[in-house]
Amino acid sequence: MATFPEDDALVGEYAVPDDVRPVVDRVIGFIEEEVLPYEERHGDHVGGPLDYLDGEGLLKPETRAMQAEIRQRSADEGLYALHLPEEVGGGGLSLREMFYVQEAVFRYGTGHGSGVARAMLAWTEGPSPALVHLDDAQREEWLDPLVAGEETACICITEPGAGSDVTAVSTTAERDGDGWVLNGDKRYITNGPFADTAQVLARVEDADGPAHERMAMFLVDTENPGYEVGQPNLNIMMDGITSDVHLRDCRVDGDHLVGEVGDGLPLALSWVNWRRSGRPGMCAGLGRYLLDRMLTYAKEREAFGEPIGTNQAVQWPIVETATELHAVRDMGTRMLAAYDAETSLSDLDQPATARRKLSMLKYYPEDRLFDWADRAIQVLGGYGLMHAGGVERVFRVARNIRIPAGATEIQKRTIAKTLGLE
Ligand SMILES: Cc1cc2nc3c(=O)[nH]c(=O)nc-3n(C[C@H](O)[C@H](O)[C@H](O)COP(=O)(O)OP(=O)(O)OC[C@H]3O[C@@H](n4cnc5c(N)ncnc54)[C@H](O)[C@@H]3O)c2cc1C
Numbered sequence: 001m002a003t004f005p006e007d008d009a010l011v012g013e014y015a016v017p018d019d020v021r022p023v024v025d026r027v028i029g030f031i032e033e034e035v036l037p038y039e040e041r042h043g044d045h046v047g048g049p050l051d052y053l054d055g056e057g058l059l060k061p062e063t064r065a066m067q068a069e070i071r072q073r074s075a076d077e078g079l080y081a082l083h084l085p086e087e088v089g090g091g092g093l094s095l096r097e098m099f100y101v102q103e104a105v106f107r108y109g110t111g112h113g114s115g116v117a118r119a120m121l122a123w124t125e126g127p128s129p130a131l132v133h134l135d136d137a138q139r140e141e142w143l144d145p146l147v148a149g150e151e152t153a154c155i156c157i158t159e160p161g162a163g164s165d166v167t168a169v170s171t172t173a174e175r176d177g178d179g180w181v182l183n184g185d186k187r188y189i190t191n192g193p194f195a196d197t198a199q200v201l202a203r204v205e206d207a208d209g210p211a212h213e214r215m216a217m218f219l220v221d222t223e224n225p226g227y228e229v230g231q232p233n234l235n236i237m238m239d240g241i242t243s244d245v246h247l248r249d250c251r252v253d254g255d256h257l258v259g260e261v262g263d264g265l266p267l268a269l270s271w272v273n274w275r276r277s278g279r280p281g282m283c284a285g286l287g288r289y290l291l292d293r294m295l296t297y298a299k300e301r302e303a304f305g306e307p308i309g310t311n312q313a314v315q316w317p318i319v320e321t322a323t324e325l326h327a328v329r330d331m332g333t334r335m336l337a338a339y340d341a342e343t344s345l346s347d348l349d350q351p352a353t354a355r356r357k358l359s360m361l362k363y364y365p366e367d368r369l370f371d372w373a374d375r376a377i378q379v380l381g382g383y384g385l386m387h388a389g390g391v392e393r394v395f396r397v398a399r400n401i402r403i404p405a406g407a408t409e410i411q412k413r414t415i416a417k418t419l420g421l422e
Pocket residue numbers: 124154155156157158162163164165187188189190191235237242400403404405406407408409410413
């Protein structure tokens with residue numbers, strides 16, 4: 001059904017297995033029939049490299065409205081929350097199956113800078129597997145609107161004094177009658193300025209035990225007067241959605257607690273692990289987008305009277321990328337299948353072997369993507385550095401993702417620990 005052109009030389013090489021083909025075809029069909037024509041019709045807001053940002057560097061309302069529309073259309077088609085279990089309204093896909101979905105979205109939906117295509121699939125703003133732990137009443141209030149794509153969320157873990165070391169979080173939660181009062185400063189919060197719901201990690205003041213046992217996760221309606229959006233965090237990705245968040249005597253009812261006091265850290269890690277598990281598919285999709293761009297350019301661009309792709313110096317980075325894509329695809333799909341067989345993202349007690357898999361699956365594909373993006377810029381020459389060339393943005397994304405959801409060094413630290421090196 002998908003009519004995107006496949007490069008003849010590669011057909012069959014990066015095959016999608018038969019059991020996943022139907023859902024991947026639906027995703028590609030949605031991008032082709034809904035997203036790309038929509039971007040075309042609303043080109044004013046995605047036409048230029050920075051046309052989607054306002055004067056403060058935040059997403060323009062028009063761009064947000066476009067993303068919201070794509071998100072809701074995707075949710076209506078049952079594509080937005082494919083990663084969640086069916087009992088909470090998701091598509092019930094395994095992580096291995098999600099690999100192929102992510103790959104398709106990032107390969108075919110990377111044409112514009114506005115993130116409109118990417119909005120079809122739940123990302124940081126979407127319903128995370130951590131929220132499966134809500135009870136029925138909580139689900140109806142908080143999770144259902146996220147699954148339906150009607151609302152968005154943000155996750156507030158990082159603080160000025162707590163990044164890699166999550167246990168250093170100093171935002172406090174104090175009991176107040178049957179509710180809680182939150183106070184603290186959060187930093188680098190994706191979708192912080194625009195979310196409807198914030199998932200806030202805090203330290204419970206009167207709980208006993210070491211720091212990691214005293215944490216709790218709270219849901220905050222961002223219209224709560226105690227939720228303040230701080231300064232935008234302008235960053236390498238120019239995403240327009242990242243900011244400081246301040247909690248100032250932010251009172252929430254008792255039923256805004258997710259799970260129990262003490263669940264905060266595993267819940268936060270459940271959210272983080274969700275992002276880690278998506279990296280192999282994301283990197284494979286972006287890698288294939290880069291490979292498409294490199295192949296096309298190397299065949300069409302001429303220098304010294306012949307296509308640049310006739311030179312070995314131009315062929316080899318393309319060859320290496322095509323080869324390494326196999327490594328990431330095989331590693332990603334096999335290790336995610338093994339993770340699926342072992343546990344699930346919503347399991348708060350992750351076996352060490354599962355944590356190790358996710359850490360390996362985060363850092364290695366990200367490192368490869370960084371090299372692929374660097375090579376793509378080199379193959380495209382000056383055009384590769386231009387916004388119009390379509391690859392410098394992937395380079396910035398590739399550089400970025402090696403820090404959020406646990407920096408590369410933290411992944412290696414986790415892997416080393418599971419190998420008995422501590
Ligand atoms: C664009 C963007 C979006 C983000 N979105 C969110 C969000 O939505 N919500 C949220 O809560 N957070 C978010 N973050 C924060 C992100 O998770 C943190 O930046 C990340 O965890 C690293 O923390 P840090 O920046 O404080 O670095 P630090 O912890 O200060 O680390 C600095 C360097 O030291 C290294 N290092 C630290 N400790 C060790 C160690 N023991 N061994 C070896 N090396 C070590 C790190 O790997 C890193 O290279 C976002 C960040 C960015 C850049």
